[in-house]
Amino acid sequence: MLSRLKLDPFLVALATTVVLALAWPKPGVTGGILHADKAATWGVAVIFLLYGVSLSPRRLIESAARWDLHLVVQATTFLVFPAVVVGALALAGGLFPEPLAIGFFFLAALPSTVSSSVAMTSLARGNVPVAIFNASISSLIGVFATPALMAWYLHAVGGGMDLGAVILKLVTLVVLPLALGQALRPLLLKTVERHRAFVKAADRVVILAIVYNSFCDSVVSGVWKGLSPLLLAEVIVAVVGLFAVVYALTRGVCRLMGFSAPDTVAVAFCGSKKSLATGLPMAHVMFGAAPALSLIITPIMLYHFLQLVIVGVIANRFASRADALAMIDAEETEPSLIAEDDTLPLPEPARTRA
Numbered sequence: 001m002l003s004r005l006k007l008d009p010f011l012v013a014l015a016t017t018v019v020l021a022l023a024w025p026k027p028g029v030t031g032g033i034l035h036a037d038k039a040a041t042w043g044v045a046v047i048f049l050l051y052g053v054s055l056s057p058r059r060l061i062e063s064a065a066r067w068d069l070h071l072v073v074q075a076t077t078f079l080v081f082p083a084v085v086v087g088a089l090a091l092a093g094g095l096f097p098e099p100l101a102i103g104f105f106f107l108a109a110l111p112s113t114v115s116s117s118v119a120m121t122s123l124a125r126g127n128v129p130v131a132i133f134n135a136s137i138s139s140l141i142g143v144f145a146t147p148a149l150m151a152w153y154l155h156a157v158g159g160g161m162d163l164g165a166v167i168l169k170l171v172t173l174v175v176l177p178l179a180l181g182q183a184l185r186p187l188l189l190k191t192v193e194r195h196r197a198f199v200k201a202a203d204r205v206v207i208l209a210i211v212y213n214s215f216c217d218s219v220v221s222g223v224w225k226g227l228s229p230l231l232l233a234e235v236i237v238a239v240v241g242l243f244a245v246v247y248a249l250t251r252g253v254c255r256l257m258g259f260s261a262p263d264t265v266a267v268a269f270c271g272s273k274k275s276l277a278t279g280l281p282m283a284h285v286m287f288g289a290a291p292a293l294s295l296i297i298t299p300i301m302l303y304h305f306l307q308l309v310i311v312g313v314i315a316n317r318f319a320s321r322a323d324a325l326a327m328i329d330a331e332e333t334e335p336s337l338i339a340e341d342d343t344l345p346l347p348e349p350a351r352t353r354a
Helices: 009-023 036-054 057-063 067-092 098-109 115-123 128-156 163-194 196-221 230-256 261-272 276-287 293-332
Strands: none
Touching (some): 057 128, 067 128, 115 261, 128 276, 196 276
């Protein structure tokens, strides 16, 4: 099975960035010589400008009619997921440090991821237009839903967040660039498509800058000192369990509502996935240069890796099953060599010579 899994170079780069920050933090701290914090801040605006150029309104409109599917996906993303995490944290008691607990709820409050949801749905022979609509609209809803959910959670645990300031910052760095990208779409779309590899690289460089800056700040501030080495293993187990619960709940709802197999694939994949590409920029905007930011983003970083591996395996199984069913169906529709009409005259036996 491991030989079938292709290791994403970005995941390698992500792990390398964390190791580099742990070993050599001073250049990447806020105000450091590399100015990683400024690169991350302005890079967020660039990411959403390019996303606005790439987002196709026509595709969204074409898939908007399936409101029952969309309702399940968005309810899972922004209601069920946070509810599961709140319940799990209550059961876990004080197992995780406060920044990690915040990180788990931040993971739960994030929108679904676009590219991998669509790619995995396509691989599993699911309803791709539904995946495109939900993954795209989820990112737009998340601009307002994610900070609102975080403000509620922080208030509930005795903390706080200046929601107005966060919304204003998100509008400046996310909504306005997104709207500008849509306005410039007729002019820039061909250029963006022609340089798709460069656009993808720029997107990932910004994410790596956010990770490097946050981990550098946390190392210099001593956030990781005194934490048990077993904590990472506990977070991994919690992340896997979280995915399993949400995925199972989503598939159960799809079964109760009688969705078809392709629709169920799209709903389950979109509802159980979370966006690292949107999450890290939003974390940078909402939490700024907080020393504990690296702990807050650890759950989404691990979830991103594990969701790719787990959903990749599931998608491959669905694809194999769909191909097998298609082959059986093709065999059943082939003309039979045996006549099915009993009324057809049988050939007379050849007469033997006297």
